[in-house]
Amino acid sequence: MEAQLNTARREHTKAVVALRQSSRQTAKEREREQELQRLQEEHRRKETEELQRKLREAERDKNLLMTTIRQEGLLSQYKKTRSAALQTSSALAEQPQPARPAGKSQAVGPSAKPSSKESLCSVLEDLQALSVAVIDSGETSSEEEEDRGL
DSSP: OHHHHHHHHHHHHHHHHHHHHHHHHHHHHHHHHHHHHHHHHHHHHHHHHHHHHHHHHHHHHHHHHHHHHHHHHHHHHHHHHHHHHHHEEEEEHSSOOOOOOTOOOOOOOTHHHHHHHHHHHHHHHHHHHHHHHHHHHHHHHHHHHHHHHH
C-alpha cells in the first residue's frame, strides 16, 4: 500500500510539474503575442500618421497652386480655352455624317479631311494662345518680383 502511495505521489508531482511548465509556456506565448500585437499597432499608427502628413502636404501644395493660378488669372483663361475646345469638339461630334451609298467603299475621302484639319488647327491655336498667356504672365510676375526686390 505504501508503494502505491509513493507511486501516486510521484505521478501527482510529475503532473504538477508538467502543469506548471505548460502554464509558464502558455504565459510566454501570450506575452509574445501581446508584444507582436503592440508592435503591429505601433507600426500601423506610425504609417497612418505618415500618410496623414503626406495628405496634408499634398492639400497644402494643391491650395498653393490653386491660389497662384487664381492670382495670375490663369484659371479663368484655362477654363475659357478649355470650354471653347470642348464646344468645338462637341459641335464636330453633333454634325450629321453624310449617308454613303451602299456601292461605295467606306474609305474617308478628301472632303472629310478639311473639317478635322480645321478643328485640329483651332485646338492648336487655342493651345498656343494659352501657352503665350502663361509665358507672358510668368514674365510679368518675375519682373514684378524683381521690381519689389530693388
